[in-house]
Amino acid sequence: MTTPPDATGSNRTVSNKERMAVSRQRMPTRPADERAHTFDEVNTGLGHDEALIEAMRCLQCTRAWCVDACPVHVDIPAMLDRLADDDLVGAARSLLSDNALPCVTGRVCPQEIQCEGACPRGRRGEAVAIGHLERYLADWAADHPDLVEPATGVVPNGGSVAVVGSGPGGLTAAGELARTGHAVTVFEAFHVAGGVLSYGIPPFRLPRDVTAREVARLERLGVVVETNAVVGRTYDLDELRRDFDAVFLAVGAGLPVFLEIPGEDLKGVYSANEYLTRVNLMGAFGPDAETPVARGSRVAVVGGGNVAMDAVRTARRLGADDAVIVYRRTREELPARVEEVRHAEEEGVRFDFLVSPLEVLSDDDGWVRGLRCQRMVLGDPDESGRRRPVPVPNSQFECACDVVVEAVGTRANPLLTHSAPGIDLDGRGFIEVDDDGRTSLPGVFAGGDIVRGSATVILAMGDGKRSAAAIDAYLKGPQTWR
Amino acid sequence: MYPVRRREQLAPRVVELVVQAPRIAAKRKPGQFVIARLADGAERIPLTIADADSSAGTITLVIQSVGKSTADLCDIDVGDAIRDVAGPLGRPTDLLAAGHAACVGGGVGTAVVLPIARALSARGVTVTSIVGARTTSQLLLVDQLRELGEVQVCTDDGSEGHRGVVSDQLAVLCDSTQVDAVYAVGPVAMMRACADVTRPLRIPTTVSLNSIMVDGTGMCGGCRVRVDGQTRYACVDGPEFDGHQVDYDLLADRLTTYRTFEQEALDRRGACTPAGTTP
Ligand SMILES: Cc1cc2nc3c(=O)[nH]c(=O)nc-3n(C[C@H](O)[C@H](O)[C@H](O)COP(=O)(O)OP(=O)(O)OC[C@H]3O[C@@H](n4cnc5c(N)ncnc54)[C@H](O)[C@@H]3O)c2cc1C
Ligand SMILES: Cc1cc2nc3c(=O)[nH]c(=O)nc-3n(C[C@H](O)[C@H](O)[C@H](O)COP(=O)(O)OP(=O)(O)OC[C@H]3O[C@@H](n4cnc5c(N)ncnc54)[C@H](O)[C@@H]3O)c2cc1C
Ligand code: SF4
Ligand code: SF4
Ligand code: FES
Numbered sequence: 001m002t003t004p005p006d007a008t009g010s011n012r013t014v015s016n017k018e019r020m021a022v023s024r025q026r027m028p029t030r031p032a033d034e035r036a037h038t039f040d041e042v043n044t045g046l047g048h049d050e051a052l053i054e055a056m057r058c059l060q061c062t063r064a065w066c067v068d069a070c071p072v073h074v075d076i077p078a079m080l081d082r083l084a085d086d087d088l089v090g091a092a093r094s095l096l097s098d099n100a101l102p103c104v105t106g107r108v109c110p111q112e113i114q115c116e117g118a119c120p121r122g123r124r125g126e127a128v129a130i131g132h133l134e135r136y137l138a139d140w141a142a143d144h145p146d147l148v149e150p151a152t153g154v155v156p157n158g159g160s161v162a163v164v165g166s167g168p169g170g171l172t173a174a175g176e177l178a179r180t181g182h183a184v185t186v187f188e189a190f191h192v193a194g195g196v197l198s199y200g201i202p203p204f205r206l207p208r209d210v211t212a213r214e215v216a217r218l219e220r221l222g223v224v225v226e227t228n229a230v231v232g233r234t235y236d237l238d239e240l241r242r243d244f245d246a247v248f249l250a251v252g253a254g255l256p257v258f259l260e261i262p263g264e265d266l267k268g269v270y271s272a273n274e275y276l277t278r279v280n281l282m283g284a285f286g287p288d289a290e291t292p293v294a295r296g297s298r299v300a301v302v303g304g305g306n307v308a309m310d311a312v313r314t315a316r317r318l319g320a321d322d323a324v325i326v327y328r329r330t331r332e333e334l335p336a337r338v339e340e341v342r343h344a345e346e347e348g349v350r351f352d353f354l355v356s357p358l359e360v361l362s363d364d365d366g367w368v369r370g371l372r373c374q375r376m377v378l379g380d381p382d383e384s385g386r387r388r389p390v391p392v393p394n395s396q397f398e399c400a401c402d403v404v405v406e407a408v409g410t411r412a413n414p415l416l417t418h419s420a421p422g423i424d425l426d427g428r429g430f431i432e433v434d435d436d437g438r439t440s441l442p443g444v445f446a447g448g449d450i451v452r453g454s455a456t457v458i459l460a461m462g463d464g465k466r467s468a469a470a471i472d473a474y475l476k477g478p479q480t481w482r
Numbered sequence: 483m484y485p486v487r488r489r490e491q492l493a494p495r496v497v498e499l500v501v502q503a504p505r506i507a508a509k510r511k512p513g514q515f516v517i518a519r520l521a522d523g524a525e526r527i528p529l530t531i532a533d534a535d536s537s538a539g540t541i542t543l544v545i546q547s548v549g550k551s552t553a554d555l556c557d558i559d560v561g562d563a564i565r566d567v568a569g570p571l572g573r574p575t576d577l578l579a580a581g582h583a584a585c586v587g588g589g590v591g592t593a594v595v596l597p598i599a600r601a602l603s604a605r606g607v608t609v610t611s612i613v614g615a616r617t618t619s620q621l622l623l624v625d626q627l628r629e630l631g632e633v634q635v636c637t638d639d640g641s642e643g644h645r646g647v648v649s650d651q652l653a654v655l656c657d658s659t660q661v662d663a664v665y666a667v668g669p670v671a672m673m674r675a676c677a678d679v680t681r682p683l684r685i686p687t688t689v690s691l692n693s694i695m696v697d698g699t700g701m702c703g704g705c706r707v708r709v710d711g712q713t714r715y716a717c718v719d720g721p722e723f724d725g726h727q728v729d730y731d732l733l734a735d736r737l738t739t740y741r742t743f744e745q746e747a748l749d750r751r752g753a754c755t756p757a758g759t760t761p
Contacts, residue, residue, distance in 0.1 A: 189699050191519055191526070191566040228568035230699055234505050254701040258713075265706065265713075265732055267739045274702035282696070283523060288750070290525045290550060291696075292743035366735045413700050415718060 011084035016059055024126040025054040032346040036316050039203045039285055042343055043107070046129075051136040055083035055091075058128045059121065066130060069118035071462045074098040076115060076130055083133060092141035092148045095134060100172040100465070103142055103210045104197060105458050106135030108306075110337045114458070142213050154222060157181035159475040162244040164231045164416065167195020168457045169250035169448030171218060172464030173471075177248075178221040180472050185244070186218075187229040190281065195252055197457070199281040200273070202310050204317070205340075232419035237444070246443045246471045249431060250464060253449035255413040258406055259302065263360030268294050268368035272307045272407035279314050296403030298322040300371055302357055303407030304329065309340040311405045312349050324350040326357060326399065328376050328389040354378075356389065358396070360404055371399045410454050428453070437467035445471055483563040484518075487540055493620045495547040496590060497556040498532070504539030506531070506569045512597040513575030513690070513722055516541070517698040518555065519566040525551045528695045528717070530594040531570060541567075544593030544622070550747035571698040572721050576688065577601055581662035582608045584655055585627070586648050586676055588668020589615060592622040594690050595667050602665075603630040610634065610655060614648035614668070617641045649675035661685055666725060670734045677725035687725035691716045691733060694740070708732050 028044045029035070035042050046054065058080040066076045075098055082091035095102050111117070111131040119127035141148045159182040163170045166188040174184045192198050194211040219225060229235060231251070240247050256271030258264050270278075275293065278284045282291035299315035301308050304327035315323040325344070327334065330353045334341055345351070354376045363369040375395035378387035412429035424432040424440035430451055437445040447463025449455055488500035506516060515530045533542035547553040558564070575598050583602050587595035592613050599609050609631040615621045618641040627633045635643025636651050644651055649672065655661060656679065664687040666676035673689040680687040693705040693716045700718035707716050708729035714720060 189568065190697065191568070228566050229505070230568055230571065233569065233571055233699075234509060254699065256701070256703040258703065265708065265736065267736060271703040274696060274704040277696055277702055282525065288523075290523060290747065292740040292747075294739065366738075415699055 011056060011081050012060075014056060014084075019057055019059055020121075020125075022053060022057050024057065024129055025050040025132070027129070027132050029343075032343075032348070035204065036347040037319075039317060041207050042204050043132075043135075045139060046132050046136045051133055052084055052086060054129050054133055055080040057121065058084070061120065065118035065120065066115040066128075070115045071456075071458045072099055072465060074102075074115070074134070076128075079137070080128070080130075080133065083137060088137065088140055088144075089147050092137050092144075095137050096141060096148065099134075099461070100175045101168055101214055101457075101461060102134050102138035103214060104168065104206060105461070106131050106133075106138050107206050107210070108201060108337075109458050110456065112338050142210075142217075145217070149217075154179060155181050156183060159183065159246075160185075160244045161471060161475075162187060162240040162247045163250065164240070164247065165189075165195060165250040165252055165448070165450075166193035166215070166225060167250055167252050167448060167460060168197060169252075169460035169464040170195065170248065171214065172461040173248045173250065173447070173468045174223045174464075175218050175221065176465055176468030177471060178218065178223045180468075182245075182472070182475070183222070183224075185224045185226055187231050187235065187240075188225060188227045189230040191227050192281070193225050193227065195250075199277045200307070200310070202276065202280050202314055204313070205310070230415070232416040237416065237420035237423070237441075241441070241443060245475055246445065248437075248464070248467055248471060249416065249439070249444065249446040249450060250448040250460065251413065251416050251450045253410040253412055253430075253454050255411040256406070257409040257411055259357060259408060261357060261359050263362060263368075264406075266360055266362050266368050267366050268296065268402055269360055269404045270294075270406070272301075272303070272311045272405055273410065275311055275405045276307075276314065279318070285314075285318060293318065294403050295319050296401070298324075298401040299403040299405065300324050300326050300357075300399060300401040301405045301407055302326045303409075304334040304336060305407065306336045306340055308405075308407035309336045309344050311407050313340075313344050313347055315403070315405070316347050316349060320403075322350065322401075323348070324352055324399070324401070326352050326355050326371065326373065328354065328356040329378065329386070330354060333386055352399070354389065355399075356391065357404075361398065368402055368404050370401055371404060373397055373399050410449075412450060412453075435466075436470035437463055438470065443474070483565065484567040485563040486558055486560055489558065489560050492544065492622055493615075495556070496620070496622060497545050497547070499543045499545065499555070499558065500540050501543060501564060501567065502539055503541050503567050503569075504536075506567065507534040507536045507539050507541050510534050510541065510570035511574035512577070512601040514570035514572050515698075515721065516543070516567050516569030517571060517695065518543070518564050518568075520551065520554050520558070521565045524554065524565070526566075526696060526698070527551045527555075528571070528692070528698060528721075530597075530690075532593040532596055533600075544590060546590035549744045550751050553748070553751065568698065571717060573719070575601065575665070575722055577605065578607050578663040578686075579605070580607060582610070582660055583663045583665060584610050584612060584652060584661050586612045586652055586664060586666040586668070586672075587614070587622070587627075588648055588666075588672040589620070590622065591666075591668030591672070591690070592627075595665060596623050596626055598665050599627060599630050610659075610661075612636065612648045612651045612655065614638075614651075614672070647675065648672060649679050652676055653679045656680065656683055656685060664688070664725070670730055670737070673725060673728075674730040677728070677730075681726050688722050689725035689728060690721045691723060691728065692721070693733060693736060707736075 448460035
């Protein structure tokens with residue numbers, strides 16, 4: 001056990017050799033057999049000493065690759081330098097000035113392909129645990145708002161902005177705009193704010209109070225959140241353009257994709273969106289839940305991304321004895337975060353690779369009784385460079401299950417865009433924007449999944465931040481449009 | 483919060499609520515619905531907007547107590563509030579331009595038909611309503627429909643009007659007069675029977691599908707139905723569809739998904755007091 005550096009600004013005096021001698025601190029987790037039955041958070045968080053030791057592992061690179069690899073360019077060495085010196089206020093302020101929702105990103109960013117993936121310490125040993133440290137600092141900051149948040153009130157500048165959608169993209173834009181003095185109203189279709197953070201990502205990865213706390217922080221900044229407001233129905237985009245000086249659209253990619261195989265209308269077949277919404281947003285896991293969900297003792301989840309991992313781990317927690325991932329490629333191609341895959345395995349999730357479903361099979365009462373599948377092999381690479389799975393002849397088999405969850409992607413939901421003629425869309429219905437998030441309609445900006453397709457929390461936040469700056473410039477400058 | 487301004491017991495187990503919801507009142511069109519959530523922890527359930535008063539900022543809901551969530555809503559008092567009401571959702575009714583329309587309501591479906599009948603009447607369409615219920619005390623909104631035109635009443639037990647089902651009465655009407663369009667809303671079996679009557683006569687027939695919903699914005703796919711061989715989402719593509727093309731078997735079957743759960747929820751609520759019967 002290494003002792004943490006003392007708190008006298010001494011991090012700079014630690015030699016690289018000493019830093020290299022320290023190994024990566026482990027994130028404490030609830031035991032797998034215990035957590036497979038509760039929705040409590042799996043990762044319980046680093047303690048203060050571990051955080052300081054881990055921060056000291058950072059080599060303080062002058063050319064910080066990690067910063068380049070972070071979509072919002074968090075100044076990681078600066079943050080970790082202060083953290084290693086136990087300057088929590090300084091470290092937290094540094095983090096919060098770059099990242100509006102670090103409590104969230106510290107938990108859900110795919111760090112291994114972003115910041116941590118670029119850290120040279122990962123080449124010989126393990127990368128600095130940037131995500132865990134970000135979470136540590138962000139949680140500390142949320143517990144000490146009086147120390148971290150500047151007490152200076154915001155001076156209203158007379159501008160007003162409507163933000164549509166309260167996912168990470170919308171929340172980030174709202175925060176940035178409120179801080180610069182704009183009056184911001186966020187319109188959210190659901191009864192709670194947070195987007196995927198509330199209805200998609202399960203509480204065992206992202207506790208609900210983390211998101212609620214961030215929303216409360218925005219409200220303290222003066223942001224108004226109007227729930228039950230479905231833009232395209234309750235309001236039209238034209239009304240918002242009339243009532244506000246600018247509009248930011250961050251409505252996500254909320255339209256489920258189904259495999260379009262026979263039997264998908266059987267009882268017990270869900271889109272991941274429906275399954276996760278019933279459980280996470282509506283609380284169907286509780287003993288007195290009012291919203292039902294089919295529990296099933298054998299649950300097959302089709303897909304290999306974060307959404308699939310969330311669904312299959314949810315199924316285990318709802319009591320499935322057999323929860324299996326059915327994926328048409330191999331382990332190497334799984335798009336999910338590495339930690340999610342590892343946690344799923346620890347929790348007893350089974351993986352069936354190189355398998356593609358052909359049909360959902362019915363019992364006599366119209367319920368799912370299984371999946372007819374076929375085996376695949378990886379063939380030549382496709383346009384995306386990934387090897388395309390091709391069927392193995394005569395390899396069909398049946399996989400018994402009573403619930404099927406399809407996590408095979410989402411598309412653009414046309415509810416809003418159909419009510420906004422004149423907004424340019426790409427061939428798949430996503431909104432077209434320039435580098436600053438400007439759409440084809442003057443004063444209307446867009447970002448997040450409704451622009452990128454299903455992407456990540458941090459990319460949506462990056463869009464929100466960029467568009468907020470562009471909106472601020474648009475409202476302050478001569479109003480020109482591309 | 484959406485305060486309840488008025489509450490009236492229309493029939494045993496059927497309650498009318500007038501709810502403050504100005505945004506929705508200003509926007510809604512016939513055929514549209516809301517998703518309501520009574521309190522934290524409660525289910526989100528779809529309910530048709532039976533009427534609206536945009537100057538008072540209120541909408542009217544007619545709720546039949548069939549399970550835990552509807553029973554809880556029926557028990558709400560004036561002055562209390564519904565936690566969440568989102569809408570107006572769904573596509574507005576495709577209204578007949580001129581001529582003669584038959585508006586057929588079975589049970590609480592009558593509340594869905596009423597705003598359609600009103601809108602048709604307002605544009606000069608002649609409206610004949612056919613309203614069905616098990617027995618006299620369960621008939622709904624007959625007086626309101628009478629203001630719009632002729633009303634034919636059917637009861638299963640013959641206690642009022644014709645003894646029998648609304649689809650038989652619809653057949654008689656279509657035989658005796660020119661009917662240009664039919665709007666039929668009620669239990670699945672009733673909508674199917676009405677569509678069977680009008681299909682050979684080629685009378686355009688609109689039905690409103692009551693599939694199980696969660697978000698009401700096309701996000702979950704739980705409300706999917708099959709119409710003309712295509713998968714459609716009732717909450718955004720509907721709820722009204724061409725009655726001649728709907729796969730009623732599938733709809734009826736999917737509505738049984740949570741039957742066991744629903745019964746347990748009701749039992750937990752307290753089986754001794756029949757749900758929603760408080761005057
Ligand atoms: C189950 C799941 C797990 C995921 N895991 C990860 C992960 O581990 N790491 C990661 O980085 N990313 C993950 N993602 C992806 C990430 O959550 C998304 O990329 C991100 O949330 C997109 O943010 P957004 O702001 O664009 O929209 P969203 O988060 O989708 O929010 C959009 C909001 O807009 C609202 N809305 C939609 N239409 C309207 C309308 N017409 N009017 C008003 N409001 C409307 C919606 O209700 C929603 O609240 C996951 C996604 C899912 C579904
Ligand atoms: C677009 C739309 C408009 C509707 N408008 C109205 C309305 O104006 N007034 C009204 O009283 N009801 C209406 N409904 C039906 C209403 O939403 C359901 O009765 C309600 O969701 C049942 O919830 P519960 O918890 O009380 O009953 P549950 O315990 O969920 O169900 C009890 C019984 O009702 C059946 N049921 C469940 N869900 C539905 C459903 N969505 N539709 C029909 N039966 C269902 C179940 O199969 C079961 O037999 C509408 C439904 C839709 C989709
Ligand atoms: S925001 Fe994400 S990518 Fe950037 S430093 Fe934090 S965890 Fe890494
Ligand atoms: S790349 Fe790694 S070692 Fe270098 S500054 Fe970033 S976290 Fe520190
Ligand atoms: S209710 Fe979810 S898509 Fe219709």
